[in-house]
Amino acid sequence: MRFKNLASGSTGNATVVEAGHGADCRRLLVDCGLGLRQLAQRLGLAGLQPSDLHGLFITHEHSDHIGCALSFSARHGLPVWMSEGTWLALGEPDFGDRLRLARDQVPIDFGPMALHPFTVPHDAREPLQLRCEDGQVRLGLLTDLGHVSPHVLSQLAGCHALLMESNHDAALLSQSRYPAFLKRRISGPWGHLENTCTAQALRQLQHPGLRQVVAAHLSEQNNQPDLVRQVLSDALGWPPEQVGIACPVNGSAWIEV
DSSP, X not given: OEEXXXXXXXXXXXXXXXXXXXGGOEEEEEOOOSOHHHHHHHHHHTTOXXXXXXXXXXXXXXXXXXXXXXXXXHHHTOOEEEEHHHHHHTTOOOOGGGEEEEOTTOOEEETTEEEEEEEOOSSSSSOEEEEEEOSSOEEEEEOSOSSOOHHHHHHHTTOSEEEEEOOBOHHHHHHSSSOHHHHHHHHXXXXXXXXXXXXXXXHHHOOTTOOEEEEEOOOTTTOOHHHHHHHHHHHHTOOGGGEEEOBTTTBOOOEEO
């Protein structure tokens, strides 16, 4: 199994997860928060075309995650998994027979990998994040949540790789020009993860098999990649360069789990 983030942040989010080989290879696009042309460009930089994908999984209804999902899935005939709450929050769009409703802790058969959705605390209707397993390794994808609940920790236990939100630094956010209501929303229990909260979660999730951690959904105004690397590497006991960063424009490299 391997994955590549195509974009991460408030301007758009998308990640490709790939498992299997040859004719059995399957690729899932997790979130689709870009325009059609931009998404095609990012896929091209990853060595892929839209026709190489086999499905979409949408975590929640916010625009930087849903993006062009409706038109992209229609154009390429791709099934789309999302929660019923997400679908309702979007206004019940017509995906035709491509819509698949996902539920907390109900596994999804995706060929060579099993998808395990789980709920998270975020200010959306029914947000779901995802754990992917191919029978040998586990990948956890976790962005857009205000705090790491016991349920989240239980769903990510034993992961060998994590793409995990580290959205903001508390001091930078408090000193920023953001209006007070937005600061409260971001830092609240249904907003986004602060660096030290991500670090605390990683301490609890660390085990000998955890090999890859990529920090995601960094705020361009209220965070700094070097700061994130230092905070998370201190928590993990790793050198800072071992912690990856998914950036808004370049995402990440392909990463083997």
